[in-house]
Amino acid sequence: MKLMPVGVDIAKNVMQVHFVNTDTGEIFNKALKRDKFLEFFTNRSPCLIGMEACGGAHHWARELTRLGHMVKLMPGEFVKAFNIRNKNDIADAQAIWRAVQQPGKAVAIKTEQQQAMLALHRIRSQLMKFRLMQTNALHGLLAEYGEVMRKGRASLVRNVPEILARLSGRLPAVLIDSLREQLGEVERTDTRIMDIERRIRELSKNDPDVKAISEIPGVGLLTATAAVASMGDADAFRSGREFASWVGLVPRQTGTGGKIQLLGISKRGDKYLRKLLVNGAHSVIQNAREPGPWVTDLLKRRPINVASVALANKMARIIWAVLAHSRPYRKEAAHN
Numbered sequence: 001m002k003l004m005p006v007g008v009d010i011a012k013n014v015m016q017v018h019f020v021n022t023d024t025g026e027i028f029n030k031a032l033k034r035d036k037f038l039e040f041f042t043n044r045s046p047c048l049i050g051m052e053a054c055g056g057a058h059h060w061a062r063e064l065t066r067l068g069h070m071v072k073l074m075p076g077e078f079v080k081a082f083n084i085r086n087k088n089d090i091a092d093a094q095a096i097w098r099a100v101q102q103p104g105k106a107v108a109i110k111t112e113q114q115q116a117m118l119a120l121h122r123i124r125s126q127l128m129k130f131r132l133m134q135t136n137a138l139h140g141l142l143a144e145y146g147e148v149m150r151k152g153r154a155s156l157v158r159n160v161p162e163i164l165a166r167l168s169g170r171l172p173a174v175l176i177d178s179l180r181e182q183l184g185e186v187e188r189t190d191t192r193i194m195d196i197e198r199r200i201r202e203l204s205k206n207d208p209d210v211k212a213i214s215e216i217p218g219v220g221l222l223t224a225t226a227a228v229a230s231m232g233d234a235d236a237f238r239s240g241r242e243f244a245s246w247v248g249l250v251p252r253q254t255g256t257g258g259k260i261q262l263l264g265i266s267k268r269g270d271k272y273l274r275k276l277l278v279n280g281a282h283s284v285i286q287n288a289r290e291p292g293p294w295v296t297d298l299l300k301r302r303p304i305n306v307a308s309v310a311l312a313n314k315m316a317r318i319i320w321a322v323l324a325h326s327r328p329y330r331k332e333a334a335h336n
Contacts, residue, residue: 114229
């Protein structure tokens with residue numbers, strides 16, 4: 001049975017719904033209040049409901065799926081191509097209705113557990129940025145008084161108390177107290193980050209997928225949990241290359257007349273997961289005693305940063321293969 005396509009533009013309080021009734025040809029385009037949204041679809045025949053993969057989309061997708069409907073989440077860039085008018089709720093709902101009828105890559109609907117894991121990662125990422133701002137501020141302020149330290153948080157935490165004691169005779173007490181408070185904020189942020197990492201570990205300790213891909217060199221706890229939660233379902237990708245492309249680790253292409261030129265990586269998709277994979281690959285290249293013949297040969301021809309991205313691409317493909325085929329990681333196969 002062919003399902004009737006429906007386009008839904010979701011927002012905080014109002015949902016714009018657009019569809020053409022396949023029986024009568026009637027065009028329906030109406031705004032529904034948040035508390036009436038699910039009620040509207042409760043007694044309807046199963047529909048193919050399209051939505052942009054934005055804030056709240058996964059929640060509504062889960063609720064509509066429980067009502068028996070099929071939900072297709074689509075990237076905003078894909079939907080944008082079908083908006084032929086000025087941007088507003090009515091035009092957006094029409095664009096989503098057009099887009100859901102076209103073949104295209106759907107975004108896997110995430111479970112609440114997967115979203116909870118990603119929420120912890122987002123909180124940790126925010127704290128990491130805040131800590132970097134704090135340490136940079138302390139480095140800069142102390143440099144104004146001739147106190148220069150090595151880069152890094154560890155050096156700052158170790159040396160600042162002694163520096164402040166030395167400067168206390170020269171600078172106003174209110175400034176010294178403020179700098180001590182700033183150092184205390186850095187240490188408190190450290191504690192919060194460690195607490196978040198402990199919660200991530202506790203939340204993932206019974207997840208077999210996280211355990212399976214953690215065996216891959218360069219894939220630690222953070223990368224493993226972020227990959228499993230971000231991917232949603234490995235079956236949503238047809239191949240490892242498609243997953244690597246979704247992360248933004250494949251080359252951009254340009255060309256005409258049948259001539260294709262490969263450029264740098266696309267950097268599309270999940271920026272956070274891409275950063276974790278590249279950092280993990282860089283760590284393998286720098287710290288592993290035997291990074292493998294593939295990496296060793298690549299380093300003879302390419303700079304270390306290029307090699308790190310190439311290895312991150314390979315790691316992404318291995319992650320997909322392990323999860324999609326439910327097979328353990330095999331070192332000998334990965335080095336071929």
